[in-house]
Amino acid sequence: MIPVMNVQRQYASLQDELDAAALEVLHSGGYILGPKVQNFENEFASYCGAKYAVGVGNGTDALVIALLAAGIGEGDEVITTAMTFVSTAEAIAQVGATPVFVDITPETYTMDPSKLEAAFTSKTKAVIPVHIYGQAADMDEICRIAHSHNALVIEDCAQAAGAKYKGRRTCSLGDMACVSFFPTKNLGAAGDAGIIVTDSEDLYKAAMAFRVHGSGLNGAYTYARLNGQEFDESKVDFHGNLPKYYNYLVGFNSRLDALQAAMLSVKLPHLDDWNARRREIAAIYNEKITNTAFAKPVVADFNEHIFYVYPLRVNDRAKFRAYMEEKGIATGVYFPVPMHEQACFGKLGYKHGDFPVAEDLAEHGVTIPMFPELTDDEINQVIDAMNAYTE
Structure with missing residues (x-):
């Protein structure tokens, strides 16, 4: 049987490099976050032409955390496409917001910008276009409409790592972007993995906080930002304890682990x-x-x-x-x-x-x-x- 997809063949083509990378992590004893993750985050952000990337547990978590980082929740609406995997709409619902759907174009199957304006209400806080099947949505028009309503644009790049729109890579076209590294994706890990990409330092710090239980300095900073308060780092005191024990937001345990990051660093080139x-x-x-x-x-x-x-x-x-x-x-x-x-x-x-x-x-x-x-x-x-x- 000729398969629709085959991850084993890709592994075989890079087996020596992937095995060596995995063994290096296993021997290191550093399995959670650490330099391997930070290295891949920097590599992927640079590849996309963006400033920041935050590795998380999977593509769905990336969407949820991105929405929370933007302060989206109960009473808000987020517009997305009617044709996507459930994660896109599920993430909206998981943060307490309401998914609002629009149709796709019959040619590209991506969000139809001509249907977008009518979907906006006073409650709309974001738009999530989906670069479905590996092709980018019409981002200039989508961003123009969304930003005219002061709504953020969060790219769902689960199927489109490396695609280009008008010469620019996906993940650099909106305010934030979310990627899945599920093993069958164009850039696939050896298990679940995902990443959030942005040029915004505020959104980056928020995503960093939400992925580790809303804790530490990034948590304190984001708590202040989301509550309209001034942030003074000099007043944050952990009393000599680990910052991870000070939680300012209700977050997640959603971290890209070092083993997956090492595999992805081998594959990215x-x-x-x-x-x-x-x-x-x-x-x-x-x-x-x-x-x-x-x-x-x-x-x-x-x-x-x-x-x-x-x-x-x-x-x-x-x-x-x-x-x-x-x-x-x-x-x-x-x-x-x-x-x-x-x-x-x-x-x-x-x-x-x-x-x-x-x-x-x-x-x-x-x-x-x-x-x-x-x-x-x-x-x-x-x-x-x-x-x-x-x-």
Whole structure:
């Protein structure tokens, strides 16, 4: 079976380096935060073209902590897309705010800026565009609209590490950005991991505090900021004790561990090459899949797509998936239920038909194998099977 994704092949290509990095951490005895984490944070911030990065336990925690760092909570609203993984909307709900959904564009599947203005109310505090499938949303227009309402823009870059928008990397386009390093991502760890990226020192200090139980000097600083108070560092006294025992905010235990950071530092220098290979495979698919049963992905002129997945639209998805399985080729679905139709958001009052483009993609979207280590023979097998498919 040709898989949709395969993390073992990537590991094999860097096995000696990854094993050495892991063993170095294990022998060091320094497993929580420390220099390995700080080193990767600096590397990733520099890669993105941003000032600060805060490593956390996973991409969902990154979103939650980013929202809390911005002071968003009960009574607030946050606008996001109806087509995403549940983490995006879940994080909004977890901080006590209300998710407000908008539709996606039929071409790129990213947030439709033309639908954004109407979603704002006096309660709107942030917008979370999702760079879905590895392609950036139209960030200039989204930021223009959001900032005109004094709302922050938090990029959900879970699927888009290394993608570019008008020559700039994702994670440098809004006020904050959140990334998942789940193992199957373009830049994947050996377990759960995530990061928050920002140019704001205030938001950086807040994220640093929230990831470790709201404690220490960053906690004291953020408490003062979020409560409209002046901060005087000279008045913070830990009485000779460890700062971690002084908690100013209700935070989390969400730290990027040293082992994951070491793995990611090995992989980061290869990310651009891996993404280039994904684009190469996508170009081959685009050229050689000639079967008109499929709507192939569209890349906006201003984007450099990194093809976390290669998304297609097909009328009868179940039939197509069964056909491909018979051919020994795996397929995937990202995502079969749009956010406004998820049971956990039922009380928000949305109904089927509210976001027709997202609903159509949820019903008809499908992905085929896409990862840098696909062989030419496997690519040709996929193409031959696709072209032989009949509706």
